[in-house]
Amino acid sequence: MQVFPFLVVAWIVIVGLYGMITSRDLIHQVVCLIVVQSSTYVLLLGVGYVTGGVAPYFFDISPHAKAVDPVVQALALTDVVVEAAVTALLLSFAVQAYKRFGTLDPHELAEFKG
Amino acid sequence: MTPRQRLWFFVIAAAGLAACYLWAFAGLPGFGNYPGPYGPAILHEVIGRTNATGVVSAVNFEYRGFDTVGEEFILFTAAAGMSVVLRRLRDEREEDSSPAAQAESREIPATSAAVRVLTLLMVGPTAVIGWWLATHAQTNPSGGFQGGVILATAFFLVYLSGEFIVFRRLRPDAVIDASEAIGAGGFAAIGVTAVAMSLPYLYNYLPLGTIPGAISSSGTIALISFLVGIEVASAFVLIIGELLDQTLLRQAAGREGSS
Numbered sequence: 001m002q003v004f005p006f007l008v009v010a011w012i013v014i015v016g017l018y019g020m021i022t023s024r025d026l027i028h029q030v031v032c033l034i035v036v037q038s039s040t041y042v043l044l045l046g047v048g049y050v051t052g053g054v055a056p057y058f059f060d061i062s063p064h065a066k067a068v069d070p071v072v073q074a075l076a077l078t079d080v081v082v083e084a085a086v087t088a089l090l091l092s093f094a095v096q097a098y099k100r101f102g103t104l105d106p107h108e109l110a111e112f113k114g
Numbered sequence: 115m116t117p118r119q120r121l122w123f124f125v126i127a128a129a130g131l132a133a134c135y136l137w138a139f140a141g142l143p144g145f146g147n148y149p150g151p152y153g154p155a156i157l158h159e160v161i162g163r164t165n166a167t168g169v170v171s172a173v174n175f176e177y178r179g180f181d182t183v184g185e186e187f188i189l190f191t192a193a194a195g196m197s198v199v200l201r202r203l204r205d206e207r208e209e210d211s212s213p214a215a216q217a218e219s220r221e222i223p224a225t226s227a228a229v230r231v232l233t234l235l236m237v238g239p240t241a242v243i244g245w246w247l248a249t250h251a252q253t254n255p256s257g258g259f260q261g262g263v264i265l266a267t268a269f270f271l272v273y274l275s276g277e278f279i280v281f282r283r284l285r286p287d288a289v290i291d292a293s294e295a296i297g298a299g300g301f302a303a304i305g306v307t308a309v310a311m312s313l314p315y316l317y318n319y320l321p322l323g324t325i326p327g328a329i330s331s332s333g334t335i336a337l338i339s340f341l342v343g344i345e346v347a348s349a350f351v352l353i354i355g356e357l358l359d360q361t362l363l364r365q366a367a368g369r370e371g372s373s
Contacts, residue, residue: 002144010135014128021124022117048153051146056157056169059253059327063161067169069153070160074173078185081259081346085192088353092199095360107117 005046012039026094026104030087037083041076048072164252164318166335167327171251175338179316182338183301186345190298193349196356225276233275241268248343252332258339262346269351273358290348290355297345301338 016036023029048069054061056070098104143149156177157169166172174182248261273281308317316334323331 002146003139003142005145006135006139006142010132010139013135014132017128017131018124021120046145047142048148048150049146050148055255057167057254058161058169059167063167063326067157069148069150070156070169070173071150071153071178072148073170074178077170077174077257077259078181081185081189084350084353085188088192088196088357089199091357092196095357096199 005042005049009039009043009046012036012042024105024107026097026106026109027091029106030090030094033090034083034087037079037086040079044072044076044079161326164332164335165322165324165326165328166252166332168250168252168254168256170255171257171339172332172335174257175251175335175342176316176318179305179338182342183305183316186298186301186342189346189349190294193294193352196353200356200360225274230275233271237268237271237275240264240271244268244343244347248340248347249329249336251339252336253327253329258342258344259346261339262343263350265343265347266350266354270354270358290351293344294348294352297341297343297348300341301345304334304338304341 013036016032016034016039019032019035020029023032048071050066050068053066053068056067056073058065058067094104097109101109103109156173160169160172161167164172164176166176244261244263244265244267246261247256247264248258251257251261269281305316308319309315311317311319313319318333318335320333320337322333325331329336
């Protein structure tokens with residue numbers, strides 16, 4: 001069972017990619033990209049887990065308690081912020097694509113060259 | 115390429131990707147045995163060095179402070195980029211061919227009294243929680259990023275309640291732009307101030323307090339987290355506001371058309 005969290009990561013990536021490939025709507029495609037990216041949270045938190053460790057917050061527990069790795073948790077936070085920025089920009093591109101071409105279907109959009 | 119060909123292409127590529135994943139996972143230390151040197155080293159010295167009990171915030175705003183400046187400017191740039199992408203072009207007309215725009219006779223249902231009261235009741239508590247999170251990064255699992263998003267939510271609860279005009283007045287663009295700049299610039303300025311005092315960039319030069327985890331502890335960590343909270347809240351109000359403007363304009367156009 002030691003690799004189970006990592007198998008979950010691979011599963012989330014591939015499911016998200018499948019959604020992106022088969023998507024017929026740009027908004028849905030952006031959501032699928034969020035799914036792909038959320039695999040990195042599972043990966044980071046899974047990598048940094050220490051058996052029996054507590055969350056790295058020592059306000060009401062001993063500072064010497066065994067804790068999980070705080071560095072990867074901070075990286076997961078960075079990841080969330082980048083995802084928010086990427087999602088915001090992609091959604092605004094989707095709005096503009098709809099305004100210009102009147103469709104959100106990536107297959108139809110591919111027919112408009114340039 | 116037809117959808118069917120595309121799918122087959124994906125299945126082959128996904129199988130290869132899955133194989134590479136499994137190969138990589140075979141070389142990882144097992145779940146729960148992370149041997150990373152930095153985490154334990156930071157956990158060992160963080161309270162003595164910074165007086166912050168929220169170690170993730172300490173990593174973000176102290177050890178990795180330089181990265182977080184960049185991270186904050188990513189959000190800043192995204193908000194600016196959205197304003198550019200969604201600006202109204204000179205020859206762009208508000209009319210469009212969407213079903214909603216074509217069904218002009220359709221009434222837009224008014225917000226129900228229950229939704230209105232509930233959302234307005236939630237505005238205060240949400241703002242307090244957001245503020246509390248943004249100012250307690252040194253203590254517990256909170257910080258500017260989390261608090262800022264919740265502060266922005268308080269604005270959008272006003273929007274949900276159907277008070278479009280109040281909502282518009284609540285976010286004058288000039289004020290939001292200024293607070294975003296103060297948040298992002300303040301973070302960088304704290305770093306530069308340290309350099310001016312002949313200390314390394316983003317060095318924690320403020321008094322650390324005496325009680326670990328207290329509001330007054332952790333020096334620049336708490337201050338930076340608060341500035342990040344302001345920046346994130348403004349950025350999210352701008353980002354979501356830009357997207358909502360697209361709908362608001364459309365609704366306003368529909369209302370004028372029906373009257």
